[in-house]
Amino acid sequence: MINKNSPLPIYYQIEEQIKQQIESGVLKPGDMLKSEREYAEYYDVSRMTVRQAINNLVNQGYIYKKKGSGTYVQEKKIEQALNGLTSFTEDMRKRGMEPSSRLLKFELIPATAKIAKELNLKENTPVTEIKRIRYGDGVPIAIERNLLPANLVKGLNEEIINQSLYQYIEEELNLRIADALQVIEASTASKTEADLLEIQKGSPILLIERKTFLADGTVLELVKSAYRADRYKFMITMQR
Template sequence: MIIKDSHIPIYFQLEMEIKELIKDLQPGDPISSEREFSEKYDISRMTVRQAINNLVNEGILVRKRGKGTFVAEPKVEQPLSGLTSFSEDMRSRGLTPKTKILDFQVIPSNRSVAGKLMIQEGEFVYEVRRLRLADDIPMALETSYLPLSLMKDLTKEIVNASLYDYIENDLKQQISHATQTLESSLSQKQESMLLQLKDGAPVLLIERYSYLGSGIPFEYVKSIYRGDRYKFVIDMKRANQ
């Protein structure tokens, strides 16, 4: 129900109405048109468009040119309270992970990468670019840097399976912790193509530094996650005063 003399903006009330309506729908189901919402609630189509645009930006709805507006696929949630691999995250949610290796090479480290991995500038590192998929849907674009000195027999096949399994089971090294930073951005042309997004779509930029139990960093990763399919969840506890 829309209350027109409420202090709550009408477009926001309509967003809440649509969220309730789609609870009984499945991903991919169509919703009513702007005209139908306008007539049903006796409000302007501009107000309806604002509400729908906001829900599209949230990743709750998706527009398809010439077809209408549909319920979007739910976003994958990743808690920030533990260190897990992409494959582990996807499997825990009943999704099938897949990795497409875009580039795998050994290069001398530049000053920036060397500093992040605590090695000398010029020491060799693996540079691995991967497209991460879940149920064959592109989710993230990753570029990883790994010290050659720590894993001299690393191969594309190992990376394609599970790097963390290789480190823990084959190298018998304990993975301790990671530091991760997140910021919002807009996709660039090549990123948009690989992630199947429109140019300028919202994405999450993530940098992660992962460490062994000895305190040595074994991985520096720059990732671009689809903003419409992925969200991070933080469980926060109030600090003791």
């Protein structure tokens, strides 16, 4: 129970008790929490106090709200180390998860001035555009848009795209992927992004832009992705 005479705010005490239940395994990923009313009655406090504790736990990534359903314990975040260049498929399989995709767009487009500059091409050069929702164990993790020079990556079809694009490029086209420049920034989900990722509008997301290069310095692709911040996190080892 909480101590109403403690200098610690009541909402913080409730927050810490629920957090301890999650970390100890009493509340497991996917479990539904009690309602605000039930917590308020249990602790003999106002619903506003409970709501503050719940909102803090949502912001910290311990729980999430499902509209019209309730509040649930969040699944453990997928970790990706930023010390190597891997594909989404490789990341998922490395963690024992089953990767899958839903193809939203696959077509040839003329390179705009901006795309041409990024891919080091002439304007209007054919570019293959691929847009997919990426899943891990059936859960939507990211929206991914790939732009690749069409004359560099030939023979693509939906079957290949739904497997591992990098594997096809390296094993079938014999192109050696060398390195990439990646930028990550925080944002919030638009209505479209929220619908595709099955989260609420305004939920935190990670926007990632990556430019990948072949061994000879040729730009292979430009990738723009929106990852669910409640399901994915990045780690980096740093040395002084």
